[in-house]
Amino acid sequence: MREILKYPNCFVCGDKNINGLKAKFYFDGKNAFTEIIADGKFEGYKGIYHGGVISSLMDEVMIKAILASGKFVVTAEITVKYKLPVRVGEKLRFIGTVLKEKGQLIVTEGSAIGENGKVYASATGKYILATDELKDQLMKSSDY
Numbered sequence: 300m301r302e303i304l305k306y307p308n309c310f311v312c313g314d315k316n317i318n319g320l321k322a323k324f325y326f327d328g329k330n331a332f333t334e335i336i337a338d339g340k341f342e343g344y345k346g347i348y349h350g351g352v353i354s355s356l357m358d359e360v361m362i363k364a365i366l367a368s369g370k371f372v373v374t375a376e377i378t379v380k381y382k383l384p385v386r387v388g389e390k391l392r393f394i395g396t397v398l399k400e401k402g403q404l405i406v407t408e409g410s411a412i413g414e415n416g417k418v419y420a421s422a423t424g425k426y427i428l429a430t431d432e433l434k435d436q437l438m439k440s441s442d443y
Contacts, residue, residue: 300327303363306440311359320352324360326367331360331395339387348385353411357422360395361407365426368397371434372405372426379422383413390414403428 303324307315312322320341322333335356343349358377365372385391395409409422429437 300325303331303367308440309359311355312363320356322356322359324363326363329396331363331367332392333360333363334390334392337385337387337389337391342387346387348387348389350379350381353381353385353420354379354422356393357395357409357411357420358424360393361409361422361424362395362426364395364397364407365405370405371429371437373429373433374424375404375427376425377422378424379420381420383417383419385411385413385419391419 303326305312305314307313310316310319312324313319314321320335322335324331324333333356337348341349341352354377357379358374361377362372362374391411391413393409393411395407398406398408405426407424407426409424410418411420413419
C-alpha cells in the first residue's frame with residue numbers, strides 16, 4: 300500500500316491548504332481509498348456533512364485511482380448518487396476503482412462507505428488523459 304501523489308494546495312488532498320480537507324489517499328494495487336471523519340466546518344444543513352464536499356471526495360478518489368498508475372487526467376464528467384445523509388462526526392471510507400480505458404477516456408466508479416458497512420454515496424466518473432502541455436502544468440502543482 301502506498302500514498303498517491305498529492306498537490307499541496309489542493310482543497311481535497313493538499314496538506315498546505317489551511318481551508319482544505321487534508322485527505323490522504325492510498326493505493327492497494329487495485330483501488331484508491333481515503334478515510335475521513337465528517338467535520339462540522341463542512342456542514343450543509345445542521346449536523347449534516349455538505350453534499351458538495353462528498354462530491355469533491357468522490358471525484359478525488361476516482362482520479363487518484365487513475366493517478367496511481369502514473370496517468371494524468373482531467374475530469375470530464377462525474378455522477379454522484381446520494382443514498383444516506385452523512386452526519387457530522389461519522390467516519391467514511393471513500394474507494395475509487397478504474398473500470399475501463401478506451402483511447403483517451405478512462406471510466407471509474409467510487410463509493411463512500413460508513414463504519415456500519417452502509418453505502419452513503421456512489422459515483423461514476425469519466426476522465427480524459429491530459430495533453431503533454433497540461434501534464435507539465437499539473438506536474439508543477441505536485442510534490443512529484
